[in-house]
Amino acid sequence: xxxxxxxxxxxxxxxxxxxxxxxxxxxxxxxxxxxxxxxxxxxxxxxxxxxxxxxxxxxxxxxxxxxxxxxxxxxxxxxxxxxxxxxxxxxxxxxxxxxxxxxxxxxxxxxxxxxxxxxxxxxxxxxxxxxxxxxxxxxxxxxxxxxxxxxxxxxxxxxxxxxxxxxxxxxxxxxxxxxxxxxxxxxxxxxxxxxxxxxxxxxxxxxxxxxxxxxxxxxx
Numbered sequence: 001x002x003x004x005x006x007x008x009x010x011x012x013x014x015x016x017x018x019x020x021x022x023x024x025x026x027x028x029x030x031x032x033x034x035x036x037x038x039x040x041x042x043x044x045x046x047x048x049x050x051x052x053x054x055x056x057x058x059x060x061x062x063x064x065x066x067x068x069x070x071x072x073x074x075x076x077x078x079x080x081x082x083x084x085x086x087x088x089x090x091x092x093x094x095x096x097x098x099x100x101x102x103x104x105x106x107x108x109x110x111x112x113x114x115x116x117x118x119x120x121x122x123x124x125x126x127x128x129x130x131x132x133x134x135x136x137x138x139x140x141x142x143x144x145x146x147x148x149x150x151x152x153x154x155x156x157x158x159x160x161x162x163x164x165x166x167x168x169x170x171x172x173x174x175x176x177x178x179x180x181x182x183x184x185x186x187x188x189x190x191x192x193x194x195x196x197x198x199x200x201x202x203x204x205x206x207x208x209x210x211x212x213x214x215x216x217x218x219x220x
Contacts, residue, residue: 007079011220018089021102023172024217025109028074029084032107033100034067041068047094055083060145073145104172110148111168118154126150166209176214
């Protein structure tokens with residue numbers, strides 16, 4: 001089957017049968033299956049390839065001795081391929097047959113938000129320095145999707161020559177509060193929770209910003 005061009009939302013994905021072990025982050029649906037060895041984890045690669053060909057998706061597979069991570073990258077328009085639920089269900093079924101246990105608590109994706117002076121355009125510098133490619137009007141991505149997504153946010157009323165940057169950590173909706181609590185217990189400070197449970201803005205003890213976000217796992 002050729003790659004699907006139709007898109008669905010995270011809420012539509014979660015309503016499909018057989019995807020209970022999957023979560024949706026900023027980069028798309030993802031599942032983590034724990035393994036006891038590299039050989040055990042590699043056993044899932046064949047079923048992933050077969051399911052991808054059947055359902056017309058182009059997944060990323062991150063193979064490690066501790067686990068195999070399977071992701072369905074969002075399309076260029078930001079939507080989830082409509083074959084993703086069937087693909088995910090098939091992969092979960094195969095993992096169950098291989099006795100690989102899903103661990104949703106380990107699902108996440110990272111975004112780096114670069115704040116730039118309102119009169120500056122720093123994206124060309126970062127794409128050149130990191131070997132990234134431009135995405136849309138204001139983002140940049142690793143062509144192999146192994147590094148964090150970069151987004152460039154202009155600031156108004158700011159001082160030229162000073163950049164401010166923060167991390168966005170996208171986690172499953174059912175794990176977000178625990179991640180926030182852990183960060184606060186480790187010395188962090190709550191800056192803003194007015195958007196919770198979609199996201200919380202935190203600061204490290206020395207005032208570096210981190211947003212814990214879960215809205216990508218639930219929006220309609």
